Amino acid sequence: MIKDLKVSYFLALKAITRGNKGTLILTVLILALSFINLSFIPSLLSGVVDSMNKQSVNNLFANIIIEPGEDETYIKRVSNLQSKINSVPGVIGSSAHYDVGAVFSYDEDRNGKDVKTGSWGVRSINLEDEKRITTTYQMVVEGEYLEEGNRDKIIIGKEISGTYGSELEHRSLKGVKVGDELTLTFNNGIQREYEVKGIFNSKNVQVDTMAFITEREMESVLKLNDRASEIIVKIEQTGEEDRYIEKFRSMGIVKEEIKSWTEYMGMAQSMIKSFAIVKLILVAIGLLVAAITIFIVIFVNVVNRRKQIGILKAIGMREEIIVRSYILQSFFYAVCGVGLGFILMNFLIVPYFIAYPLSFPFGLVNLIVNPRDLFVSSLSLIVASLIGGFIPSWRAAKESIINAIWGS
Amino acid sequence: MIIKAKNLTRTYPTKIPCLALKGVDFSIKQGEFTAIMGRSGCGKSTLLHQLGLLDIPTTGELFIDETNILKLSEAEKSHFRLKKLGYVFQEYALSPELTALESVYLPLMLQGTGKEEYLAKAAEVLGKVGLDKRLNHLPGELSGGEQQRVAVARAIVNNPKILFADEPCANLDSESSDLVMKLFQELNQKLGQTIVMVTHEPEDKKYAGHIIWLKDGLLEREEK
Numbered sequence: 001m002i003k004d005l006k007v008s009y010f011l012a013l014k015a016i017t018r019g020n021k022g023t024l025i026l027t028v029l030i031l032a033l034s035f036i037n038l039s040f041i042p043s044l045l046s047g048v049v050d051s052m053n054k055q056s057v058n059n060l061f062a063n064i065i066i067e068p069g070e071d072e073t074y075i076k077r078v079s080n081l082q083s084k085i086n087s088v089p090g091v092i093g094s095s096a097h098y099d100v101g102a103v104f105s106y107d108e109d110r111n112g113k114d115v116k117t118g119s120w121g122v123r124s125i126n127l128e129d130e131k132r133i134t135t136t137y138q139m140v141v142e143g144e145y146l147e148e149g150n151r152d153k154i155i156i157g158k159e160i161s162g163t164y165g166s167e168l169e170h171r172s173l174k175g176v177k178v179g180d181e182l183t184l185t186f187n188n189g190i191q192r193e194y195e196v197k198g199i200f201n202s203k204n205v206q207v208d209t210m211a212f213i214t215e216r217e218m219e220s221v222l223k224l225n226d227r228a229s230e231i232i233v234k235i236e237q238t239g240e241e242d243r244y245i246e247k248f249r250s251m252g253i254v255k256e257e258i259k260s261w262t263e264y265m266g267m268a269q270s271m272i273k274s275f276a277i278v279k280l281i282l283v284a285i286g287l288l289v290a291a292i293t294i295f296i297v298i299f300v301n302v303v304n305r306r307k308q309i310g311i312l313k314a315i316g317m318r319e320e321i322i323v324r325s326y327i328l329q330s331f332f333y334a335v336c337g338v339g340l341g342f343i344l345m346n347f348l349i350v351p352y353f354i355a356y357p358l359s360f361p362f363g364l365v366n367l368i369v370n371p372r373d374l375f376v377s378s379l380s381l382i383v384a385s386l387i388g389g390f391i392p393s394w395r396a397a398k399e400s401i402i403n404a405i406w407g408s
Numbered sequence: 409m410i411i412k413a414k415n416l417t418r419t420y421p422t423k424i425p426c427l428a429l430k431g432v433d434f435s436i437k438q439g440e441f442t443a444i445m446g447r448s449g450c451g452k453s454t455l456l457h458q459l460g461l462l463d464i465p466t467t468g469e470l471f472i473d474e475t476n477i478l479k480l481s482e483a484e485k486s487h488f489r490l491k492k493l494g495y496v497f498q499e500y501a502l503s504p505e506l507t508a509l510e511s512v513y514l515p516l517m518l519q520g521t522g523k524e525e526y527l528a529k530a531a532e533v534l535g536k537v538g539l540d541k542r543l544n545h546l547p548g549e550l551s552g553g554e555q556q557r558v559a560v561a562r563a564i565v566n567n568p569k570i571l572f573a574d575e576p577c578a579n580l581d582s583e584s585s586d587l588v589m590k591l592f593q594e595l596n597q598k599l600g601q602t603i604v605m606v607t608h609e610p611e612d613k614k615y616a617g618h619i620i621w622l623k624d625g626l627l628e629r630e631e632k
Contacts, residue, residue: 003517003518003520007517007518010510010514014503014505017505018504018505018506018546019505308503311495311501314460314462314489314497315490315495315514315515316486316487316488316489316493316515317486317490319482400463401462401463402457402462405497405501
């Protein structure tokens with residue numbers, strides 16, 4: 001067995017080192033591209049999912065969302081509730097919001113003509129709490145973030161201002177700038193004027209269609225105190241939400257609805273499921289292409305060496321030694337292709353997308369290379385190559401010596 | 409007898425079955441230089457293929473070195489070819505990626521011979537065929553005659569019981585042909601190598617001690 005393996009290795013080595021270098025380079029290059037093709041789409045989809053998740057956790061829902069119980073509009077005794085929540089080890093913090101709808105009016109020339117209007121959600125924030133939970137304060141692209149005591153100030157997303165590459169510019173206020181006055185008519189009929197203090201761009205449409213005012217201002221609009229539409233909670237370890245939800249319930253927070261951020265990802269979840277199917281199909285096609293490529297390379301190689309194979313059999317070489325030598329060649333091509341693909345992927349393509357991320361409506365997307373996906377791609381490509389190398393060489397080795405040498 | 413053929417036939421299963429050998433009986437003694445001769449299409453190569461285990465007779469019996477060849481499995485035939493038979497083909501048939509030395513030591517590698525031994529043996533045999541200065545040359549760097557001598561060296565390196573040659577000089581110029589034929593003669597006369605050669609060159613008769621004449625798939629006559 002070892003003796004046979006040595007002969008197979010010897011034949012494969014000579015074919016590789018003394019064969020056509022152009023064919024060798026081309027084959028390795030094709031396999032490297034097949035590897036990149038197999039890895040790129042899963043990495044991109046992982047990047048999309050990761051970006052959606054990060055945006056949701058960092059700017060929208062945090063990890064856990066507490067909402068009013070059934071038949072309740074607001075959560076009551078919010079301060080007390082937040083103290084309880086914040087005392088749980090592993091909780092980074094919590095932030096209470098009032099979420100209210102309002103009609104925004106923008107009279108650019110202050111003459112009552114050509115007034116632009118639109119409806120968006122307004123969220124109140126406790127500045128100190130909010131900074132521990134979300135990253136919106138880091139995304140102000142013009143003006144400044146809110147400060148304690150700001151009562152007639154508002155910060156708005158770029159989708160409301162209609163600036164900074166707004167994706168929904170047609171529905172925006174078309175050109176609001178910092179310092180402009182906006183009139184907000186809240187759902188309860190109260191109308192107030194605010195000066196735009198800042199415009200933020202989180203690159204997530206859902207966040208950028210919101211406006212923020214201070215908690216104190218919202219409470220004066222709603223004539224409420226110590227209540228909230230929701231409390232969002234950030235924990236140290238994403239993925240441990242269920243454990244914390246259980247903990248909160250055991251602490252007596254039972255009237256309120258407590259949910260994990262993932263439950264708010266309905267559309268995103270269905271997208272993620274679709275991505276998984278798309279990923280599977282693309283990987284299967286990529287593998288098939290790789291297997292066919294190596295099949296063609298080995299097939300052409302074998303056709304050109306049909307006579308050699310016949311001669312080798314004539315001098316007493318068994319079929320399996322010949323087949324094994326071609327499988328070893330395929331293995332070499334595959335390993336080199338995977339190696340080159342890995343280098344290109346990790347040292348060229350991924351760094352490029354980190355420097356120039358893709359812009360999606362839910363945020364910027366990098367390629368996330370999952371080691372498991374990479375391993376599966378590598379292994380699948382090697383197996384596909386071995387199969388692609390085995391079939392033509394096995395067929396050629398099975399041919400009768402007479403047919404192989406003299407052809408018929 | 410090293411080869412004994414009884415009523416050997418070979419029919420190719422084409423649309424109209426082609427009866428290439430119609431029942432051939434003959435024997436070849438160990439150490440004989442046998443030439444199989446006859447006109448084109450008489451069945452010379454077909455007969456050599458049966459004797460050399462490259463093809464399977466349709467009917468008949470074939471004993472080589474007292475082994476009933478028709479009862480061997482494919483793996484046993486491979487082993488038999490490796491251990492007991494050597495071949496020289498018309499068109500050199502060398503692997504373009506193997507040097508002369510590598511081509512010659514390949515059968516020894518297959519037998520499991522140690523590296524030092526197979527390197528020494530292959531170099532020695534290449535020396536015998538006059539190629540001791542061309543050991544590390546690839547086929548593309550050798551002339552037709554040199555390539556055929558490498559093929560001869562490869563065929564004899566494992567000391568086969570029988571050396572088969574299928575028109576070994578068909579593609580060679582007269583000088584190279586003479587060299588190869590003299591090499592065969594030397595192998596036969598000095599080492600007692602049994603040689604079975606197909607040829608259509610009348611002048612090759614002088615090297616053979618036993619001639620089998622075929623005509624239309626039948627044994628026409630034997631000359632000794």
